[in-house]
Amino acid sequence: MNKVILTPATCALDMGDGSERGLYVNQDYILQKLKKVHRGISLMYSYYPNDKEWPTRACEIDTGRESTGAWDSPYENYFPYRGGREGLRDNEPFNFMKEIRRHGMDVVLTLTIDPHLKEEDIIPIAKDLRPYGRVLLRINHECTGDWFCYTKRATYQEIADFFVMTCKVMHKYAPNVKMILCAGMYMSDGKLEMEDIFLEAHKAADIWSGDNYLSLHWGWPNDIVSKDTINYARYSVKEVYEKCKLTYKRLKKITGQDKPMVLSELNADGDVAGPFAQSNMMKEFMELLQADKEKWLSAFTFYQFRDDGRLGLEITDPNNSEIGIEQPIMAMYREQLHRPFFSQKIKKGEDAGEFPVKLRWGGAEDAEGIEVPVKLSKTPVQFELHFNDKLIPLNMMIEFNGWWFYKAPGxxxxxxxxxxxxxxxAVKKPGTFKLHYFLPPADGMNCPQKGCKPAGDPYEVKDGDWLYNYYAELPELPEISLLEKAVCIKTTKCIK
Incomplete structure (x- = not known):
């Protein structure tokens, strides 16, 4: 029995789950659909605590006039972030963040924030995020555009300076949080959009990013794609790919740095050319990535799992928002998700020794697990894991031959x-399969002392290890109930 180590994929995949265009979908449902975990789950929220309307969601604010666009509101129409100044850490997005981490994934949080807030307004957010391990935080994304509400409140220089200030706060008060700058992309003149204004922000960021769509109906939900409307476009997949790659190369040149590059939103819009073209365009992009010898992209986020329009693996059933209608892109994406290029590596570690075994959970790209060999001579008729009283309380992620399963406490x-x-x-010939057990935090949170719960102000940064790692003990192995032949074969025998 050996320990194993989770290490990063060549290119990680994150999944957008909820935004102005759709509701959050629970991680058990997503896992059942895709059969595999992502590196991270992306959540999108807004924070404008000085506005008189706050914390009402933007779409519910009565402006006294009819909306003319998706961002024609006092602030962005993401759900309100209720931590920070309000301190409601048992509200959203924290419950979703806990569920994401219980399911063995990292939190990728997008916040659009009033750019006139001060350092003292950002410190409480940093304290909010301390217990959630290796958080990726993207603030005021697409900041060289003019469509988001925060770009109408401040100059681009003010937005860039605000990002730098937020980086300093996070690095001091929540060093477990890595800052993503999602700014201008490569242009035909060989420069990045507003690269001079955002140069210091690019240098301050931990991760570089851009948002790109292969096709997009940005007029949604105010109009439909037709010959009489103009609020949509379709782009060359190869040209978009090259633009993203050139963005990374330009960032390295102008900063003198080399940092991870991600695409924080990527998809094709089924509104524009239909659901089959949507799937084919995304497949082409993912195939280009795998064929490229320059492994320049560390991750991208598919936007999103379920969408009220046609930017999802599912679209929201108009009769019932709790139900999704699977799109053709689902099968294509699931197949790509399981490819080695997009999968974490599971590497053999040290001998596990005697039980109980202490396991470390750092995150989706850095964690210890236990490997157990399972011999199969043919496809079984029963293959279950049974947990005794010592194991029932554990929170566990289980990997078997590329598929992931979740065991909740209880x-x-x-x-x-x-x-x-x-x-x-199907098992075509006898062989040994590998079964892996991992122990992410049962309540979704890291903790400096065993058994402690967050109460009042979150933990102080004294011992830095707890910010990055969670430890749990595996007292023994689950019992494997395995049958390769049905117990009851003859009908007459079963009737007696």
């Missing part, structure tokens, strides 16, 4: 048979 068994329901996964 769950007594996990059925691994769905892996074999797909004909391609």
């Amino acid at each position: 769950t007594k068994y996990v059925d691994l048979m769905p892996y074999f329901f797909e004909s391609k996964n």
Whole structure:
């Protein structure tokens, strides 16, 4: 029995889950649909605590006039961030953040923030984020555009300076948080859009980013795509790919730095050319990434799982917002998600020794687990994991031959048979398969002392290890209930 280590994919995949265009979908549902975890789940919120309308969601504010566009409101129409000055850490997005981390993924949080807030307004947000491990924080994204509400409140220089100030606050008060700058992309003149204004912001950021769509209906939901409207476009996949790559190269040149490059929003819009073209365009982009010998992109976020328009793996059922209608892109994306290029590596570690075994959870790209070999001579008819009283309280992520399963605290068994329901996964010849157990935080939060709960002001930064790592003990292995032949075969025998 050996320990194993989760390490980064060649290019990680994150998933957008909820925005102005759709509601959050729980991680159990997403896992059942995709059969595999992402590196991170992206959430999108707004924070304008000085506005008289706050914390009403923007779409519910009565402006006294009819809306003329998606961002024609006092502030962005993401759900309100209720931490910070309000301090409602049992509200959203914290419940979703806990669920994401319980399911073995990292939090990727987007906040649009009033750019006139001061350092003392940002410090409480940093304290909010301390217990959530390796958080990726993107603030005031697409900041060289003119469509978001915050760009109408401040100059671009003020927005750039605000980002630099926020970086300094996070690095001091929440060093577990990595800052993403999503700014201008490469232009035909060989420069980045507003590169001089945002140069210091690019230098201050931990991660560089851009948002790009292969096709997009930006007039949604105020109009539809037709020959009589102009609020949409379709682009060359290869040209978009090259523009993103050139953006990264230009950033390295103008900053003298080399940092991870991500695309924080990427998809094709099914509104523009239909759902089949949407799938084909995204597939082409992902194939270009895998064929490129220059591994320049560290991750991208698919925007998003379920969308009220046509920017999702599912679209929201107009009869019931709790139901999604799967699109053709779902099957394509699921197949790509399982490819080695987009998958974390599981590397063999040291001998696990005697039970109980202490395991470290750093995050989706850095965690310890236990590997157990399972011998199969043919496709089983039963393959379950059973948990005794010592194991039932544990929170566990289970990986079997590329598929991931979740065990919540209190769950007594996990059925691994769905892996074999797909004909391609049938056991064609005897062999040994690898089963892996990981222990992400049961309540979704890191903690400096075993058993402590956040109360009042979050933990002070004294011992830095707890900010990055969560530790739990595996007292023993689950029992494997495995049958390769049905117990009851003859009908007459079963009737007796």
